[in-house]
Amino acid sequence: MSRAFPLAGLLRLRQLQQDRAAGELSAANARNREARQARVEAYASLETSNTDAVDAATMNAIAAARASSRSMLADLNALGAQRTAEVETARAEFSAARARSVGLEKLQGKHAEAEAAENLRAEQTILDELAGTAWHRRQKEANS
Structure with a gap:
């Protein structure tokens, strides 16, 4: 009796795109942390030397x-700047992918609500018909 959400395939595609973008953002963040850590370690190493x-040769x-x-x-600083730019690009792509799925998710929610309301209407119609039939049967039996 329920109809499937007509845009379910597109919604699934958008969710997959969002998941991919989230994975790319996570990887970009990890690379950025690694570059930042390498910079910190290099500075620490240079401070301790x-x-x-x-003599002249040592100098x-x-x-x-x-x-x-x-x-x-x-x-390392250039790599850090590049990694930061990659994070910003990945974050923008994730936000765009999320925005594309949110609209479809809202449509799916409205579709589910409409389907639930239609199912309740159909059930109420059946119950009304059963009650009406039972009432007519009792009236007929009472008159006979």
Whole structure:
């Protein structure tokens, strides 16, 4: 007696798209945390290195290490910025996917309410017919 929600297939597709977008957002957040942690570890590692230059060769090695560290930190900062941008893009995609499913979910809810109301009307009609038939039968028996 109940009709299926006519847009059920589209709703399922939208929910799958939303789930995929949520997974991508979660992965982007994880990559962003990893990049942030790598930056924190690099800074911590550089803070603990105390090498005193005792001769020219050591001073050259320290200068090369600092230049390399500066380059590594610049790369880590660029990676962090890229990961943050990926998170924002993934968040926007998730929000868009969620917005596309919400409208269909509301339509499905209204459809379910309408179906429930129709089922109740049909049931009430049957009950009214049964009550009317029983009343006529009692009246007929009472008159006979």
